[in-house]
Amino acid sequence: MLIRPFGWNEFWIIVIAAQWTIALSAIAFAGGGIGGLVIALVRVSDSKWPRLVATGFIRVFQGTPLLMQLFLVFFGLNIFGLGINPWIAAAIAFTLHASAFLGEIWRGCIEAVPPGQREAATALGLRYYNRMRYIILPQASRIAVAPTVGFLVQLIKGTSLAAIIGFTELTRQGQIINNATFSPFLVFGTVAAVYFVLCWPLSVLARRMETRFSRATTR
Amino acid sequence: MYNFNFEPVFSGFDQLLLGAWLTIQLSCAAMILGLIVSVLCAAGKTSGVAPLRWLIDAYIEVIRNTPFLVQIFFIFFGLPSLGLRLTPNSAALLALVVNFGAYGTEIIRAGIESIQKGQVEAGTALGLSKLQIFRYIIMKPALRTVYPALTSQFIYLMLTSSVVSAISADDLAAAGNDLQSATFASFEVYIVVTLIYLAMSVGFSAIFSAIEKAAFKYPLSR
Numbered sequence: 003m004l005i006r007p008f009g010w011n012e013f014w015i016i017v018i019a020a021q022w023t024i025a026l027s028a029i030a031f032a033g034g035g036i037g038g039l040v041i042a043l044v045r046v047s048d049s050k051w052p053r054l055v056a057t058g059f060i061r062v063f064q065g066t067p068l069l070m071q072l073f074l075v076f077f078g079l080n081i082f083g084l085g086i087n088p089w090i091a092a093a094i095a096f097t098l099h100a101s102a103f104l105g106e107i108w109r110g111c112i113e114a115v116p117p118g119q120r121e122a123a124t125a126l127g128l129r130y131y132n133r134m135r136y137i138i139l140p141q142a143s144r145i146a147v148a149p150t151v152g153f154l155v156q157l158i159k160g161t162s163l164a165a166i167i168g169f170t171e172l173t174r175q176g177q178i179i180n181n182a183t184f185s186p187f188l189v190f191g192t193v194a195a196v197y198f199v200l201c202w203p204l205s206v207l208a209r210r211m212e213t214r215f216s217r218a219t220t221r
Numbered sequence: 222m223y224n225f226n227f228e229p230v231f232s233g234f235d236q237l238l239l240g241a242w243l244t245i246q247l248s249c250a251a252m253i254l255g256l257i258v259s260v261l262c263a264a265g266k267t268s269g270v271a272p273l274r275w276l277i278d279a280y281i282e283v284i285r286n287t288p289f290l291v292q293i294f295f296i297f298f299g300l301p302s303l304g305l306r307l308t309p310n311s312a313a314l315l316a317l318v319v320n321f322g323a324y325g326t327e328i329i330r331a332g333i334e335s336i337q338k339g340q341v342e343a344g345t346a347l348g349l350s351k352l353q354i355f356r357y358i359i360m361k362p363a364l365r366t367v368y369p370a371l372t373s374q375f376i377y378l379m380l381t382s383s384v385v386s387a388i389s390a391d392d393l394a395a396a397g398n399d400l401q402s403a404t405f406a407s408f409e410v411y412i413v414v415t416l417i418y419l420a421m422s423v424g425f426s427a428i429f430s431a432i433e434k435a436a437f438k439y440p441l442s443r
Binding site: 066173198 | 422
């Protein structure tokens, strides 16, 4: 077998593979944003059974490994006759995962809005929808920005597991290049550096927003 | 219509239970060693000289902003080129310790910083001995402050440890992989493995909250 050296060409192949990591993260974040909003709203609703179902959904996704969630969707799709497709499996698994985590984060943010706001809105005659739409969510969304960005970092790192089911993103591309060049130190060093470049600015941003927010709200 | 076949899963169930036991052992070992790393780094960060602080900060940022899978690949495949050859199991343990150390450092540091100097001085004024001050005034409240964060970090570590199966280290996920490739009942195997993980994380949180109730039940100062 031919072993080629690790050069600029290989370096760029890895860097460019980051687009698939970004694409998968974006899909999961968009899907998880919608799912998470639904979960969060159900979690704080007044009806008991939907609330229990949403709680169970969150508990299951927080209490099991992301890798197993990915495997279950990957092999589960085959059961429903949809064949084995890493793209679809990864998109669905990460969307469900993000829905559960964002749902729990945003529930916390909704509950962090002082109870007087909700009581005042109810006293003004606003029902659930208008109360959420005009009073609670605008305030909760400000609280939510920092932890949401923090979760995005976790999600980007999590998409590396898609490599295990054969989805060619950053980590999988690293494995492929490593098999051809056999210089794991450089290859996985480069892969780690690309993840760091993606995640670190977001981490710093999240931290900054958090301190700015807590300074703005402490009196 | 797909026919679910759980027969091969249950005939290999003791294999999965052994895997679960290995996961618990691996997680506990990584937690204990990781805590040692965390305490050392937290001490270095709060009292060390500037270059040491920068080094610890860099370690924390690098680990927290790269995926665990890449860290374990780097350790298992990358380190041998520096002359450090590890078995899959020791590479898995090392990766988990290094990973937990970065998260644990921040948790421990928060605990140390939560103790105000005035409390120690009050203890001295009450005539408590050095050991009593350390035990009742520093350790107990500091532990209580960090306890919830540490226990949820432990459960997160246990779930993350499933990734070590990617370098074929021994754990529950790897036991699942073996059973899966022997029986081809992929979905059935992984749903049972997932339920075992769920049972372990629910079980551990129950144990941890029981310990919390027993150990930290004295009232808060508010």
